[in-house]
Each structure stands twice: as C-alpha cells, then as structure tokens.
Amino acid sequence: MTALNRPTQSDLEALGDQFARDGYVIARRLFGPEDLETIRSEFGKLHQAGGQPGYFEPVPAEESGGDPLKEFPRIMHPHRFNDVGRRYLLDERVRDCLTAILGNPPYAVQSMFYFKPPGSRGQALHQDNFYLLAEPGTCVAAWTAVDDCDTGNGALHVVPGSQDAAIICPETADNKESFTTHFVPVPDGLKAIPVEMKAGDTLFFNGSLIHGSGPNRSKTRFRRSFICHYVTHETEKLHQGYFPVLRFDGSQVALTPNESGGPCGEEWKEVKA
Numbered sequence: 001m002t003a004l005n006r007p008t009q010s011d012l013e014a015l016g017d018q019f020a021r022d023g024y025v026i027a028r029r030l031f032g033p034e035d036l037e038t039i040r041s042e043f044g045k046l047h048q049a050g051g052q053p054g055y056f057e058p059v060p061a062e063e064s065g066g067d068p069l070k071e072f073p074r075i076m077h078p079h080r081f082n083d084v085g086r087r088y089l090l091d092e093r094v095r096d097c098l099t100a101i102l103g104n105p106p107y108a109v110q111s112m113f114y115f116k117p118p119g120s121r122g123q124a125l126h127q128d129n130f131y132l133l134a135e136p137g138t139c140v141a142a143w144t145a146v147d148d149c150d151t152g153n154g155a156l157h158v159v160p161g162s163q164d165a166a167i168i169c170p171e172t173a174d175n176k177e178s179f180t181t182h183f184v185p186v187p188d189g190l191k192a193i194p195v196e197m198k199a200g201d202t203l204f205f206n207g208s209l210i211h212g213s214g215p216n217r218s219k220t221r222f223r224r225s226f227i228c229h230y231v232t233h234e235t236e237k238l239h240q241g242y243f244p245v246l247r248f249d250g251s252q253v254a255l256t257p258n259e260s261g262g263p264c265g266e267e268w269k270e271v272k273a
C-alpha cells in the first residue's frame, strides 16, 4: 500500500482484501514522524516519572536483578490515565483501517506500550482471544512499531494459516525466552515468520492468529511498540478486565462480562494478553 499517514480508499480496500485472506495485514507508515515523536516522548516521560501504580511499576536498574523488563516493564492500559494513550487508541486512521478490514467500526478495549529494551525476553506464541474472550466475533490487534523492528531486536512473529484456527489451550513457555508463561505450539504444517516493520507501520491481526516474539538480542536497540486491542461490533460478551469498552467517539458500550474460561477452561486464569 502507498499510504502516508492517511490511507486512500484504494489503500483501505487493499487492506481489507489482505486481512480477509490472511487474518493479518500491515498498514505501512500509518503514523508519521510527529506522531512517533509524541508517542516516544510521552511514554519516555511516564517512565522517567517513575511509573503509574497498577499500570506499570518500574524498578531502578540496581534493584532489577539484571532483568531489563523490571526496569522497563510494559505499560498496561495507558489510555486509562494518559491523554496521548487515549488519543492514539481512538485514532481516526486506525478506525478507518479497522472499519475497512471488519466492515464496521469495532470497540476499543485495551492499549499497551512495550519498551522491550536490549537484552529483554520476548512474549511466547499465543492467541489474543484466549484472554479477551470476545464472543461472538473476535478481537483485533493494532500493533504499531515505534522503532524499526527486525529479528535482531525481537520483532513480532506471526503464524500464517492460523488465522482461522480455534483457540488452542496453551502449554508452558520457556521462561528464559518469554516473560509470559503461556505458549501455543505451532500447528503441524505451519511456521512462525518474522514481521519486519519500520517505525510508524501498523500490523493488524485477528484474535486467532498465533503470534509472539523472541528476546531482544541487540545490544543497543529498544523495540518500542504501541499495541491496542479492539473487539468486533457484534461482540456481546468480553472478559471484564477489558472494561470499559469504548466507541471511537469515546462513549462507553455496555457488554456482558464473559467469565466462561473459554474452550480451555482451567487453563484460563488471568488476563495476560
């Protein structure tokens, strides 16, 4: 696609076609240098300010025991306490892409900011709707690269062909490679591929697509990303850890809490996506 910040109608159609076929698609350069500067600077300031209790609680390097993710943990739900987080969760460009992809504007339910500093672990392969429990319908991620991402600094990987898979009950991840505990094995005949992205690109993918990332093995490069989750407009039930549910105009939508544990029953314990 040719988009520079504002996708054209033909860009949107191409995104929709590719998403329908593959369950994922990249909108290249959806965010421009000014957006990136705003995002980097705002989340950098939040980190310097020492965190936000309940959302992210960094510890000083000397108390981190050598784990870079203790010094730079991911920020959960910045849109709940920060205007920049909320603005980019509800961004019009993202809304337009998602509407083209899904046919209707979805509802916004989660934002996260990952610093992923050099030397940090990744996040083992998983499927997002295992956690969100959006029903009927599914969730969709908008994963925006805030730094250029490649296999050296822990790019996201996706498993093409898994986009229509049922939710698979996770196994236990290798805690030397992953900071999360769940791991979904790659189904026979499929394989995980890296998604190389430039800062400002946004990857959209559905809630069944198996995805995750390896460690950031670079010595100097962070792999920052702004990650949002949405649920399709037909969703009636959702895990209540993702409430409040927002329309793109910021108004709230009342959905029913889904506490079923999904198809994996006991495996499903807490919100970790």
Ligand SMILES: O=C(O)CCC(=O)C(=O)O
Residues within 6 Å of the ligand: 114, 122, 123, 128, 141, 155, 156, 211, 212, 213, 225, 227, 273
């Ligand atoms: O960015 C990553 O390394 C993993 C993020 C992810 O898998 C997610 O947000 O569901």
